[in-house]
Amino acid sequence: xxxxxxxxxxxxxxxxxxxxxxxxxxxxxxxxxxxxxxxxxxxxxxxxxxxxxxxxxxxxxxxxxxxxxxxxxxxxxxxxxxxxxxxxxxxxxxxxxxxxxxxxxxxxxxxxxxxxxxxxxxxxxxxxxxxxxxxxxxxxxxxxxxxxxxxxxxxxxxxxxxxxxxxxxxxxxxxxxxxxxxxxxxxxxxxxxxxxxxxxxxxxxxxxxxxxxxxxxxxxxxxxxxxxxxxxxxxxxxxxxxxxxxxxxxxxxxxxxxxxxxxxxxxxxxxxxxxxxxxxxxxxxxxxxxxxxxxxxxxxxxxxxxxxxxxxxxxxxxxxxxxxxxxxxxxxxxxxxxxxxxxxxxxxxxxxxxxxxxxxxxxxxxxxxxxxxxxxxxxxxxxxxxxxxxxxxxxxxxxxxxxxxxxxxxxxxxxxxxxxxxxxxxxxxxx
Numbered sequence: 519x520x521x522x523x524x525x526x527x528x529x530x531x532x533x534x535x536x537x538x539x540x541x542x543x544x545x546x547x548x549x550x551x552x553x554x555x556x557x558x559x560x561x562x563x564x565x566x567x568x569x570x571x572x573x574x575x576x577x578x579x580x581x582x583x584x585x586x587x588x589x590x591x592x593x594x595x596x597x598x599x600x601x602x603x604x605x606x607x608x609x610x611x612x613x614x615x616x617x618x619x620x621x622x623x624x625x626x627x628x629x630x631x632x633x634x635x636x637x638x639x640x641x642x643x644x645x646x647x648x649x650x651x652x653x654x655x656x657x658x659x660x661x662x663x664x665x666x667x668x669x670x671x672x673x674x675x676x677x678x679x680x681x682x683x684x685x686x687x688x689x690x691x692x693x694x695x696x697x698x699x700x701x702x703x704x705x706x707x708x709x710x711x712x713x714x715x716x717x718x719x720x721x722x723x724x725x726x727x728x729x730x731x732x733x734x735x736x737x738x739x740x741x742x743x744x745x746x747x748x749x750x751x752x753x754x755x756x757x758x759x760x761x762x763x764x765x766x767x768x769x770x771x772x773x774x775x776x777x778x779x780x781x782x783x784x785x786x787x788x789x790x791x792x793x794x795x796x797x798x799x800x801x802x803x804x805x806x807x808x809x810x811x812x813x814x815x816x817x818x819x820x821x822x823x824x825x826x827x828x829x830x831x832x833x834x835x836x837x838x839x840x841x842x843x844x845x846x847x848x849x850x851x852x853x854x855x856x857x858x859x860x861x862x863x864x865x866x867x868x869x870x871x872x873x874x875x876x877x878x879x880x881x882x883x884x885x886x887x888x889x890x891x892x893x894x895x896x897x898x899x900x901x902x903x904x905x906x907x908x909x910x911x912x913x914x915x916x917x918x919x920x921x922x923x924x925x926x927x928x929x930x931x932x933x934x935x936x937x938x939x940x941x942x943x944x945x946x947x948x949x
Contacts, residue, residue: 580912587888590871596884596908597872606648610679615686622655622687625918627925628744635748636661638728638794640716642702642709643736644669646903647679649910650736654687656917657734659744663726664691665716670701690726692719704877707817709788710824714810717797732791732860737900739913741862741893743921746934750859750896751791753939757948758796758841759860759896760832761787762848771821773812779805780836784846786829789861791896795840796831805837835949843944855943862895872906884909891916894938 582588609617639657643650643666654664666684668677677696684691694715702708713733720731730751742750764785766772772783792800800806809830813823831839833846849856863879864870870880882890882898883906890898890913901910920931939945 576911577915579908580915583884583887583908583912584891584916585888588884590885593871593883593885597906598904600904600907606651609651609686610647613682615682618651618655618683618686621651622658624925625655625658625921626660628659628661629928632659632745632748633661635752636663636726636728637744637747637751638663638717638720638726638731639665640713640720640731640733641666641735642669642712642733643667643680644672644702645676646736647676647683649901649903650680651683652914653734653736653739654683654691656740656914656921657744658687658691660688660690661726662690662744663720663723663728665694665720666691667694667702667712667716668696668699669712670696670699692716692723694719705820705822707814707823709822710813710827711817713788713824714800718801721794721798721801728794730791730793731797732896733789734897735899737902738861738897739901739910740897740917741890742896742934743917743924743931745924745930746920747896749930749934749936750939753936754791754942754945755940755948756793756841757843757942757944758793758832759791759858759944760828760843761790761858761860762829762833762843762846763787764848765846771823771826773816773821775812775815777805777808777812779808781805781809781830781834783826784829784833785825786832787858787860788824788828789863789897789899790828790832791860792828793841796842799839800831803837803839806831806839838949840949842949844947844949847943847947854938855941857894857938857942859895859939859942860897862890862893862898863900874902874905876900876902881905882909884912887912887916892933894935 605617605621609615636659639662641650641654641664650666658664664684664687666680668680681693684693694712698715700708700711700715702712717731720728740747762784765782767783767785771785809827813821813827816823831837832842835842835844847856849858864882864886866878867880871885872881872883874881879900881900881902887909898913924930
């Protein structure tokens, strides 16, 4: 009996020994897996195939500028700092799409939520193929739809570069034909006309049923990833994002001819986010068509009609435009529900820290980066080529880093808050 007990004791000890070894091996393997995962995530902060022009030293500078608000003396040294995008020159010289595709193929990861929710983008461009290419690669997904209008005043070389660029991305990037393009002039009807041409083409595309459309220009960058945009758009609950600032004015901008129906002209912003049904309404509703004709009659006058048209449709609920707000609700810096989330723009700031303005808009620099990463808007406007290019580079690096982290972790950035968009006034009060 004693011998049997001793044998059983030895057997139990031996089993415990092997069990402990097994648990230890599992712990080591799990730890190695976690370390590799952390390393994989950490490498997203510097991946030469993605960041192309940024060396390791400059990414460290970007991290500093993005995480700490710099003093003016430190920021000033980056006013003329430039990081040349050599791969764009190589692509143009060789006309080899492989060069362009290698710059964005790592960014094409999409989850099912993104695939099920295509978005449309319209671009109005006239110069700087490099910036257009960089912007498009940040926004491009094979399941989205894109339309580019090249200003009639742009050179033939630029137009053909855009054609070649679109070919490198895919058939879902459509270009307005040269014969149908317009000469876009700020303040005139041509600004609105270029957008209308693109949205008409996009509505006629039967392959991609986009949910919302956003109008973009070449001097902007996104603050949201594609996945974040979709989460935010869903949170809008069917509303549009259209700015509003002034009722019945300014008087000098209100058209002379009165519409045949009751309507209040509203000044707002042309930089909007519109649901598909609203865009269909623009092209088919008798109310919309009459307002467009009234504005077109004064296309020779500098009345900035693009800032009147969308806002008027979006804040006159009696016109029954899909997603229109039920009441006029102008922005108030003390009311987050009134935030115009389509764009972050420094309009007529008391102090423009970069010292340069364009049409009353403060040009952005590295001084703004720290605050930009904390904004809720979809896009930021405006960057000027050759002026604080480091700000453009670093913000591009920041959004690329977020995109890569989404791919690696399968999760949104922890700072993203979809509820913010659900709480906007028009998200809760719209047709």
